[in-house]
Amino acid sequence: MITMQIEGFQVYVTETHRCACYLIETSKKRVLIDTSMQFERNTVTKCIQKNGTKGIDAIFLTHSHTDHVANALYFSNIFNCEVYISKKGIRNMKNGHCNMPKGTNSLSKGIYWAESRLPSYNFTQFHPCPQVRILNDEVVTYYLGDSAELLETPGHTDDSISILLKRKIAIVGDLMVNTFGNLYPPFADDESALNTSWKALLNTRCNVFLPAHGRPIHRKKLISSYKNHFLYASKGHS
Template sequence: MKFERFVVGMLESNSYIIYDEHTLDTFVIDPGDESQTLFKYIEKNALRVKAIILTHYHYDHIGAVDDIKKKYNCPVYIHKKDALGLKTPEINHSIGGYRKPVAITADKLVSDGDQIQAGEVILEVIHTPGHTHGSMCLKVKNENIIFTGDTIFDDDLGRTDLEDGSEDEMKRSIVNKIAKWADDIVIYPGHADHATMAYVRKKNIEFLSMLK
């Protein structure tokens, strides 16, 4: 497996292109903007886009979805509890969008524990509500890598004061799931840099506060 991070849009969201280096079957996670940048990498490496996967529905993570879906005719995956927000522009644009909102209908709705496969790369869905009701993380099977969207970052947590946010849900996600991840797990969030869970346990004050 190989993957590349792209920092896109005014809010500098992380978009990830993940692929099986043998079959070139590819996932695009959270294509937030700048579709031409993503197209350039995909075409340069002759990748075959099999799916777009969204960790949640907020506008800064979905801006290039429509372009990619049209170009590669690939399905869009999202957690079932975020499906409504994805196809309701006034909701997914409510946190201050910088481009015209577009209604997007997901093709595949997933739940906790589901697996999504492209080539030999398998992503396991971990439902982590809090930032939105349907926020999810994606663990690479047989790897110590988890893509966390806006649930948890290297030094803080995702906001819970936006549409569909819940501090109570975030606390349950942290205590019941994320706190159980091993120190050598590396998180790749929706903004900012990656970090090990060992680093998170030392530096992430919001994470530590939730545990108390």
């Protein structure tokens, strides 16, 4: 388990393979960010219970894709805690269904095309979570204190959000990745919104960005990737 610490917060990163989940601990509360896939349920549970701790106080979901929400109902029941997602993700959570995101490269575009044609592939299905609540500024402050913030960061999906801790660390879900040296996500429903969200995160002055896929991303690397994917590309097509 990887941990990061800043004043007032301890952040634990689960050793899950499909989707990294983050456990944020303050002196009063513990919040789980995302829940990964069903087959990684035991790994997430071990992280929550490590060092003799007994549970979590809430679950925050960065967006309503299956690999982030598949265990939301389970952990909510086991730990008797609330589940929160942005208002735009409520319907998906209650229906137990999300949309396959669009691809941003040739491989992911092929996967997007094939998903609806593979009846045995059920990425878009998960257990409904009827008790889900809306994640807003007041909820974030209640569980994590005044130095934590909610930032709407659409692009990967329209319901994507990020959680900021003291404007030093940002937990960003799938807004960016850190795999094979490339930070640009392989899937995004709205690449124009992705541009705006990356810029908004850079404007927060956070130093570290924690994605759901790959290692932590440092500010300098994100700036370089932003220039390559957005500024340079826009000049090249002008």
